Amino acid sequence: MPAETARRVELAITGMTCASCANRVERKLNKLDGVTASVNYATERASVEFPAGTAVADLVSAVETAGYGASPQRPEEDRAGELGERVAIAAALGAPVVVLSMVPAWQFPGWQWFALALASTVVWVCGWPFHRAAAVNARHGASTMDTLVSMGVIVSYLWSLYALVFGEAGALGMRHEFSLVPRPSTTGDIYLEVAVGVTVFLLLGRWLEARSKRRAGAALRAMLELGAKDVAVVEDGVETRVPISRLRSGQRFVIRPGERIATDGLVVDGSSAVDRSLVTGESVPVEVEPGDQVVGGTVNAGGRLVVEATRVGRDTQLARMARLVERAQSGKAEVQRLADRISAVFVPVVLGVAVLTLAGWLLAGRPLEFAVTAAVAVLVIACPCALGLATPTALLVGTGRGAQLGILVKGPEVLESTRRVDTVVLDKTGTVTTGRLDLVEVLPAAGVTRAELLTVAGAVELGSEHPIAAAVVRGARAEVPVLPEVTGFVNREGLGVTAVLDGRRVTAGRPSLVALPESLDELAAQERRKGRTVVAVAVDDEPLGLLSVTDAVKPTSAQAVRELRALGLRPVLLTGDHQVVAEAVAAEVGIDEVIAGVLPAEKVDVVRRLQAEGRVVAMVGDGVNDAPALATADLGLAMGTGADVAIEAGDLTLVRGDLRVAADAIRLARRTLRTIKGNLFWAFAYNVMGLPLAALGLLNPMLAGAAMAFSSVFVVTNSLRLRGFHPSTT
Template sequence: MSAPSAPAATSSPGADGRGSTASPAAARVELAITGMTCASCAARIERRLNKLDGVTAEVNYATGTASVTHEDAVDVDGLVTTVEHLGYGASLPAPPGTPRDDEPRSPDHADLLRTRLLVSVAMTLPVVVLAMVPAWQFANWQWLSAILAAPVVVWGGQDVHRAAWTNLRHGAATMDTLVSLGTLAALGWSFYALFLGEAGMTGMTHPLSLTADGGPGALYLEVAAGVTTFVLAGRWFEARAKRSAGDALRALLDLGAKDVAVRRDGREERVPVERLAVGDEFVVRPGETVATDGVVIEGHAAVDASAMTGESVPVEVGPGDAVSGATIAVGGRLVVRAGAVGAETKLARIARRVAEAQNGKAAAQRLADRVSAVFVPVVIALALGTLAVWLLVGAGASAAFTAAVAVLIIACPCALGLATPTALMVGTGRGAQLGILLRGPEVLESTRRVDTVVLDKTGTVTSGEMSLAGVVTLPGVDADELLLRAGALEDASAHPVARAVADAARGRLGDLPAAVDVASRDGLGVTGTVADRAVVVGRGRLLEERGVPVEGALADAVAEVERGGSTPVGVAWADEDGVPRARGVLAVADTVRPTSAEAVAALHRMGLRTVLLTGDHETVARAVADEVGIDTVVAGVLPEQKADEVARLQDAGAVVAMVGDGVNDAAALARADLGLAIGTGSDAAIEAGDLTLVRGDLRLVPDALRLARRTLRTIGGNLFWAFAYNVAALPLAALGLLNPMIAGAAMAFSSVFVVGNSLRLRRFRPSA
């Protein structure tokens, strides 16, 4: 399917992940921003949007987007107008399913920069060589240099000057202001020296200097052209790197089918996937991509979901099985009924989660944004101060001018703005490829502090695919009757234990009678009426509440089942007198996932304590914990008590990560310091989690923690070097120890370094 777009306005938490304070009924819109050239641009747009009533905005320079949470009364078109009044472009996302293939495509910005860079390099190279090699300076060489340098500064640096002028008209200053002032000043001084000074004389020579010195005839043509070219090179590398950083998300979006064979009126019709509607039946042939999420109604095939989940083994599906869009039918023909389309598909939700994570900001980046917002005015003041001090100490106008220009050029805050977004883009994109979805940078900061991992048992450590392992009846009770009554009652429940009992009963006895007055007790069992008899099926506590004591023969049967490592399910029903009596125990077993022990061992190697949290009896839980190597067992916990157990661990000083998959885990996932939801579980659990693991392989838990921590370390390293670069370079420039051209090269390198450091996350390898 085509790349899914987020709706123009959807209910969503605030941009900072804590929920917008704008209104209880807030909506979110993602604006595409054009014309931003540095972190200061992003900070300026963000400040202006946040001044609007009922608006909370976060602007991401690296992704070129603004994530805006707003009250329903806010005019979304007004947000676009606000950005445009600042001198930037803004547009709303296209609605989901909007065809784009036939639209004319404008040249990629990186390609435009590349063309401009190549021409600028060709013209700058002779200017720099002539300026730095006095032996090659022929008669009137300086005039040739001026002819070559002027187009580089004016045409090659047009984006910089245009942005600086736009900002000046709105009373603002950005990094472009610094570069534009520096290069135009260097070019202007050089033309002054050529036409009105001594530099235009035939036979003039220019000595090589890496510092701020020179006489009244000094030229800075190589500075003007060289800085412009270095800035162009830095932005081209930056644009390419940012494009590479988003490759994982784009590859994810490109997984979908572009068209689909829909069955209508007894015939197949090939239509664009955007025209597919919920309820449509479509055909998937061998080798084709499943167009959207749905349920198989005809045929059998193996479905390869590796691109979506990272799971390498295809899964056999048949009638009644759910399939996801963007998976591939390896063998066999399927007919699928569409259950979700457009923005509601699993692929679209994954893409939306990844994009939202990339738009967030870590606490350190928020500090960097505040610094960059005041950085440019401070640098301009520092440059003027440098010029004044050098003039006051009698160093000469040329040296003073050179030092001031070097200060302007070296002080680019661009690397600060790229530090977090590029690392997030690469880290979240790589995570999506591996089946790990991060909510945002706040999650990364949580992973660093975690010391205890709490694991739900059923569906997390175990497969969650329960099966009936045996039937233990009390004297005088027929096993088939016990299984029939229990299976009929459990057939009304969706709990994994209930499904195991019902499926076993149906497979052994055929059709089951209908149960009436069915009432489910979370974590305890089910009550109801089957064949005019009140029936109770569940844990011992439920039986005792209904007047059936767990003692004698029943207690012995329960102990027998528990010794075998299975979960005991008591069964009781009433005779004609209406008094319920114990009839036997069903043994239900859940197999441990084959990768769970490996995952727990990996968590231990990371220095983390593990806890198994389950509603099962302690004997059963102990057997599972011993098999996989979990440290601590907390058993017999009702669903509503799971969050309390997490809180108890936190009160004892633990920083808790909770791993779960069911509705009954949602509260605990939300209560934990870090929630990891198994993506094969319920929507409630997934929404409550901070990290979502797309497939049910527990080895993704240590991988997710490792990836999150490595991404956070990369962000920290980026910010450190970006700050350190400015702190170290500005004094050198002010003291006249940096030629402006060297300063321009260093400034460009700092941005490239930050982006390149982030791209190393693409090499992250899972443990298995």
């Protein structure tokens, strides 16, 4: 589908009760011309890409013809609340039925008719969602997990009704013995406790599942609720409180201590500490001052700030983060597609197994009621609800936890890539280093103090806009807040600057501009061997000392490299800088393999060369020139502090500029994938072990219902363990 004609919409789907329902809706949507849809049962959403000639109403209509509801907005209904009410009523009415059926001593004359009245309400009122879903699917010639549940419950109920009306079970004074396994008997046996028990247990399982799914999506909901509702806009010096929807890019607004920052912007007045923990996962507030960027949704923890809005609405970092997380949660990993294919044929196969079980026991000479009970147990135990929940719930929790920690997963297919990666290519500037030149060494000449050297150098460099000059000025101001004024400033292109300070000529620039004594000359050579840029300072041609400037390595980069190695990854430093500079940085952080002097366009070639050597490559970068390499790599990790194009090209976005988050991202992705595979194993194992037991007549249908409900709850609970993932960056 051409990109310019493609449209995308998120549909909230109602009426789905199992993963088979989601598969049915997905198939119905994908039959439309040019439509590509992915339906996620855990989030109850359909992510649909469709051509411009198709209307959203056509998509909604397709879903409705399949027997479900659809809306472009998320419904406000509380599914867990409705299921909770059904569970409470079913349990209250069903408990006497189960107790009376299991305890002969409590079976008073006519108890079975009392149990029938209670069971009828449980089966047909409380259990109506199962039967309605089964009927809808049957009308369309399809079968789902609800088909198995509904058939099991109805067969148990109708058999009991038959035994009560036409058999011996309706006689007053009848005693009913309970057994953990179906037992050969006469038409004096009824299975109302099976119909009730299965309904209660499955409703309980669905309720716990709905609650767990809501907890699983809590991280995304919290992110969506971070935005401010109104903002104090400043116009002509007057503050006016307006709804956030009226804020426009370029407008200035005020943020007082304790308030949430309304949108992305640039601080123009004031200084404060900003708590960014809910957006980036940083545990320590960050100091901001005029010229610094702030992110909407963060909290002003200190003084009053005046901020100029740079991004509003859907363009803010918070909104983009939420879209990335939702896109990841609505997609499907390859392992989920396998599970979908299996569950699509599983229900018809189980129906066949149930029929064979019924026929087999009848041919073996067992009573009809025994054969029916065994077939019902097959229908109930085989429901692959856990299989349908295994992937989406783990993905929901894992991506939500990642969002809390400043790790955004672009799509579920990324999880597979993190498992296979064995080499990680690290861009140097802005990734391993700060991406900004900083003053790292102050080397005064004999008889000159550090303060004197910084005062003179800062004063003369103040008039230059060169990055090296800016680094010198920042370093000088950190120790000498007030710098003296100079006159006669001259910029000598490519060499340095000169000016007059207190009647004396000051020079700052390349060491070749100044006649350095042997001691300072040796120090300059040492700094150059470290890959640093040296600035010589002189007054009236008398050397005052040296300043060493470099793109400093981030304090956490060395630890990040160690953590990447611990994950079995081989780090490679990639840079366009000189070999000497690159090797100095690599030695500082512990990287052995260095590829230097690479032009931006050649970074893709480096990634392809490594892939040709049989390596599975992850690329970490932040600049515009990194975007092609990020897209080419098997796994692209974009630093969120970098360019938008790099973020769009990456598979994982690291909201913070801390390289340790890259290791955390890979660890979280791998753990999420392990959880998905563990869920799938137990879901499969449950069905594989349970089906033979049921078919052999070794399992009471009520226990089968309890076990099936437990399996779904187990899978969701196991996924929720991902909420306890702890990063190394705190």
